Amino acid sequence: MTASYYSQALHGPYETRDLGDFELESGDKIRGLKLAYATFGKLSARRDNAILFPSWYSGTSKILERAYVGAGRALDPDKYFIILVNQIGAGLSSSPSNSAPPFDAARFPRITIADDVRAQHRLVTEAFGVERLALVLGGSMGAQQTYEWAARFPEAVRRAAPIAGLARGTAHNRLLVSTFIDAIVSDPAFDDGWYERAALVHRGLRRHARIFAASGFSPALFNTRGWSDLGFSTPDDFVAGFVEGHFLPQDPNNLVLLLSKWRDADASRLENGDLARALGRISAKTFVIAIKEDGFFPLADLEAEQKLIAGSELRRVSSPWGHLALFGTDPAYNAAIDRHLEELLAS
Amino acid sequence: MTASYYSQALHGPYETRDLGDFELESGDKIRGLKLAYATFGKLSARRDNAILFPSWYSGTSKILERAYVGAGRALDPDKYFIILVNQIGAGLSSSPSNSAPPFDAARFPRITIADDVRAQHRLVTEAFGVERLALVLGGSMGAQQTYEWAARFPEAVRRAAPIAGLARGTAHNRLLVSTFIDAIVSDPAFDDGWYERAALVHRGLRRHARIFAASGFSPALFNTRGWSDLGFSTPDDFVAGFVEGHFLPQDPNNLVLLLSKWRDADASRLENGDLARALGRISAKTFVIAIKEDGFFPLADLEAEQKLIAGSELRRVSSPWGHLALFGTDPAYNAAIDRHLEELLAS
Numbered sequence: 113m114t115a116s117y118y119s120q121a122l123h124g125p126y127e128t129r130d131l132g133d134f135e136l137e138s139g140d141k142i143r144g145l146k147l148a149y150a151t152f153g154k155l156s157a158r159r160d161n162a163i164l165f166p167s168w169y170s171g172t173s174k175i176l177e178r179a180y181v182g183a184g185r186a187l188d189p190d191k192y193f194i195i196l197v198n199q200i201g202a203g204l205s206s207s208p209s210n211s212a213p214p215f216d217a218a219r220f221p222r223i224t225i226a227d228d229v230r231a232q233h234r235l236v237t238e239a240f241g242v243e244r245l246a247l248v249l250g251g252s253m254g255a256q257q258t259y260e261w262a263a264r265f266p267e268a269v270r271r272a273a274p275i276a277g278l279a280r281g282t283a284h285n286r287l288l289v290s291t292f293i294d295a296i297v298s299d300p301a302f303d304d305g306w307y308e309r310a311a312l313v314h315r316g317l318r319r320h321a322r323i324f325a326a327s328g329f330s331p332a333l334f335n336t337r338g339w340s341d342l343g344f345s346t347p348d349d350f351v352a353g354f355v356e357g358h359f360l361p362q363d364p365n366n367l368v369l370l371l372s373k374w375r376d377a378d379a380s381r382l383e384n385g386d387l388a389r390a391l392g393r394i395s396a397k398t399f400v401i402a403i404k405e406d407g408f409f410p411l412a413d414l415e416a417e418q419k420l421i422a423g424s425e426l427r428r429v430s431s432p433w434g435h436l437a438l439f440g441t442d443p444a445y446n447a448a449i450d451r452h453l454e455e456l457l458a459s
Numbered sequence: 460m461t462a463s464y465y466s467q468a469l470h471g472p473y474e475t476r477d478l479g480d481f482e483l484e485s486g487d488k489i490r491g492l493k494l495a496y497a498t499f500g501k502l503s504a505r506r507d508n509a510i511l512f513p514s515w516y517s518g519t520s521k522i523l524e525r526a527y528v529g530a531g532r533a534l535d536p537d538k539y540f541i542i543l544v545n546q547i548g549a550g551l552s553s554s555p556s557n558s559a560p561p562f563d564a565a566r567f568p569r570i571t572i573a574d575d576v577r578a579q580h581r582l583v584t585e586a587f588g589v590e591r592l593a594l595v596l597g598g599s600m601g602a603q604q605t606y607e608w609a610a611r612f613p614e615a616v617r618r619a620a621p622i623a624g625l626a627r628g629t630a631h632n633r634l635l636v637s638t639f640i641d642a643i644v645s646d647p648a649f650d651d652g653w654y655e656r657a658a659l660v661h662r663g664l665r666r667h668a669r670i671f672a673a674s675g676f677s678p679a680l681f682n683t684r685g686w687s688d689l690g691f692s693t694p695d696d697f698v699a700g701f702v703e704g705h706f707l708p709q710d711p712n713n714l715v716l717l718l719s720k721w722r723d724a725d726a727s728r729l730e731n732g733d734l735a736r737a738l739g740r741i742s743a744k745t746f747v748i749a750i751k752e753d754g755f756f757p758l759a760d761l762e763a764e765q766k767l768i769a770g771s772e773l774r775r776v777s778s779p780w781g782h783l784a785l786f787g788t789d790p791a792y793n794a795a796i797d798r799h800l801e802e803l804l805a806s
Contacts, residue, residue, distance in 0.1 A: 283680075284694075287669065290669065291673055298645065331632075331757045334631035335759075
């Protein structure tokens with residue numbers, strides 16, 4: 113199942129850039145690091161209309177394209193050159209599931225958000241000759257990458273829109289993410305990551321999907337049966353069809369790698385753990401966009417970081433889909449996001 | 460471990476009432492059903508000062524006593540005759556862990572909240588001759604029992620204070636509770652409930668404790684290190700010391716039984732699934748008390764039920780401890796609860 117899931121057929125068209133041997137923050141390295149990305153629109157002659165949008169947990173560039181890119185949307189290919197880049201470990205870029213032994217599966221190196229951002233910086237500068245991005249944005253783990261971009265490469269980021277995510281995880285968020293990891297690795301079939309086939313770990317993947325759903329959507333979504341327009345019937349039908357169905361074809365080692373990256377994300381490492389100094393490096397015009405009903409990244413936590421960024425603004429959106437409104441299932445959320453992004457892009 | 464945990468030494472003094480063979484809602488029965496309870500204060504000559512307070516998930520009468528009963532508190536033994544009763548299945552009353560084969564462990568019958576309330580009604584009338592309670596109150600699963608009491612025996616309940624709980628679980632709450640069950644039963648050592656010793660299931664109990672903690676406390680508790688006054692250091696130290704420490708000595712079958720009772724609680728069964736009619740039966744003066752930060756039972760869900768109860772009031776309290784403020788760890792919560800209960804008792 114895994115091989116057919118991480119495919120051009122389902123997630124393409126996408127291209128791949130080989131960055132050669134890539135040294136990681138840990139001191140470990142990836143041999144022949146490949147970044148998978150998709151672009152939309154044309155780079156202007158002055159190379160000043162590029163937008164970078166890194167992927168979130170368990171998503172690929174395809175869901176970003178479907179949910180955020182299009183004529184008449186804020187991310188309009190008629191105006192902008194939009195680069196949707198896939199995180200390391202998410203199945204299209206170099207990942208546990210597509211690496212050759214012995215550096216595959218459970219032996220794939222640990223990755224940090226900073227590793228992703230350093231690799232993406234090379235992609236943007238080397239493949240496209242872009243020195244300054246008109247906008248970096250991302251949701252959830254994409255927000256983690258957005259913060260890291262804006263703080264690590266301030267001159268390269270003109271505008272930033274971290275959505276529903278944090279520069280540094282709170283203790284609560286780390287606990288939550290650790291429960292997601294545990295749901296997968298506790299399945300005996302996971303076998304420390306050395307399962308023969310990903311589908312054998314379906315019990316762990318289902319368990320992970322259910323605890324993810326319990327905090328990822330707002331309670332109100334369940335009460336209002338917000339999924340009925342999508343063709344789901346009971347709450348169980350929705351959780352199985354939408355959430356278990358999303359995770360079951362994915363690779364457990366990929367998910368665990370992404371989750372550990374999510375849990376440990378910390379832009380303050382740029383300044384030896386001083387978050388105020390790290391966020392003080394940001395010169396981008398920044399809209400921090402919070403989803404009021406977000407059970408993964410509560411508004412108050414986003415606001416605390418936003419206050420550390422000079423000239424930034426906190427923008428609130430609302431959706432019964434909670435954190436997972438990011439998926440684009442709620443037209444009201446999509447419209448609200450577009451309004452904020454259009455205003456930011458016009459500034 | 461289990462035997463010494465469910466003991467007079469840790470949870471007493473308590474008394475036990477044998478109700479004989481007890482027929483359950485399911486048609487199954489418990490042979491020699493025993494209800495464990497503790498009383499404080501003296502029953503008045505007119506038998507009009509009795510307060511009933513059933514236990515919540517994984518708690519016993521001891522924590523109710525410590526957190527809510529005392530001179531100068533709303534539940535003052537100088538004024539009231541306070542009956543703290545232990546739910547069936549919680550380890551002191553008849554439970555999987557203390558029943559004789561073959562009706563022990565995984566074969567203990569399924570119980571509903573209505574079974575508990577019917578048994579408690581017999582305790583109150585037969586042991587104490589009390590026909591009308593001055594107040595029934597309870598938190599979480601105790602609130603489920605409070606709703607069932609007030610709707611099933613309206614003449615027997617003069618006042619009611621369901622705290623941080625619902626008469627009928629929402630789809631979201633049922634999903635959440637199903638993840639708690641799954642965390643325990645997915646441990647291979649659980650062995651369908653036929654483990655040799657409860658301590659062997661510690662991995663499942665720890666996993667359960669961590670997902671319970673992730674939604675039971677508010678994110679703000681973690682951010683403000685609200686546990687430091689209790690002597691905990693890091694977030695992991697707190698979760699292990701406070702939450703894993705709470706669950707590890709308990710019996711997995713007991714917890715799974717309680718969780719299934721929690722998940723399936725539904726006072727509307729009194730009126731064939733018509734919740735408005737079921738709650739319309741309530742004649743008690745009712746304060747529905749919601750904890751604003753409650754991740755298990757959101758305020759909006761409590762408010763929706765409160766509106767179905769004639770003459771009731773919604774009272775809001777706030778605590779970074781979220782749902783688990785019920786434990787009495789937050790002095791501000793304790794004071795707020797007392798104010799509401801005193802006002803209710805004076806009405």
